[in-house]
Amino acid sequence: MAAPSPSPTDDQRAPARHGARGGLTMLLAAALVLLAVTLFGGNDTSSDAYRPPTPPRAGASATPYETPSPTPYETPSATPDESPSAVPYETPSATPDRDSESEYMSRSEPVRLLIPKIAVDAPFTDLDIGANGQLEAPPPDDTNLVGWYAKGPSPGERGTSIIAGHVDTKTSPAVFVGLSALERGDVFHVRRADGDTASFTVDSVETFGKDAFPSSRVYDDTDRAEVRLITCAGDYDRAAQDYTDNLVVFAHLT
Known part of the structure; x- marks a missing residue:
């Protein structure tokens, strides 16, 4: 049901170092909701089953994206523990509280996502718009990989970064x-290509039905550096071949 969105005009684009604001703000508001709709519930090894929707462009409304997905992974005996055992982890040096004039960092590509509480230590891959006009998804055959929307704000940069x-x-x-398993107040980190580490504090962890996903709330631009971590949640609907919900972690740079 997703329709490719028209390309933004030049005056709708904004400098990347200022959070890819302006036209890109709306770009994020409609396509990344579609990213949330089906990207993270599929289990097929084909690229089509993992094809998320096009990021929103200025004036475009969010359109549900529908793609068939195979039966999800089922453990032989028990559901995987949602709180994996801790792994050795060296916490980056604490970042001083940011004042109103320093609420974000310069643009730099993310290198690694570190979430100590749930033992995540994963490299990044860029997500871009594919030839079919849809946002590409992380490769389905790599279980320890996260993607970020590389045309949007980078983690730590002003605006809303999507992981x-x-x-x-x-x-x-x-x-x-x-x-x-994440909760308000938990901290995670993004190591960046410039050698800095951006640390984020969780504001909330919320689950939304895919038929009522709050795209504006999740993807709207902000005046500070924020991150959204997105995956699938809820039950696996075998008839629809998709998960029923999306889990979104809202966090801000600290």
């Missing part, structure tokens, strides 16, 4: 299987 990961694959749990 996405699979909850499972056809054969095993994936990187965000324990994401629901």
Whole structure:
């Protein structure tokens, strides 16, 4: 049901170092909701089953994206523990509280996502718009990989940065299987290509039905650096071949 969105005009684009604001703000508001709709519930190894929707462009409304997905991974005996055992982790040096004039960092590509509470230590891959006009998804055969929308704000940059990961694959749990264990006040980190580490504090962890996903709330631009971690949640609907919900972690740079 997703329709490719028209390209933004030049005056709708904004400098990347200022959070890809303006036209890109609306760009995020409609396509990344579609990213949330089906990207993280599928388990097929084909790229089509993981094809998320096009990021929103200025003036475009969010359109549900529908793609068939195979049966999700089922553990032989028990559901994977949503709070994986801790792994050795060196916490980055604490970042001083940011004042009103320093609420974000310069643009830099993310290198690694570290979520100590749920033992996530994963590299990033860029997500872009594919030839079919849809946002590409992280490769389904790599269970320890997250993707970020590389045309949007980078983690730590002013605006809303989108980080996405699979909850499972056809054969095993994936990187965000324990994401629901996060709570308000938990801290996670993004190591960046410039050598800095952006630390984020969780504001809330919420689950939304895919038929009532609050795209504006999730993807709207902000005046500070924020991150959304997104994966699938809820029950797997075998008739629809998709999960019923999306889990979204809202967090801000600290």
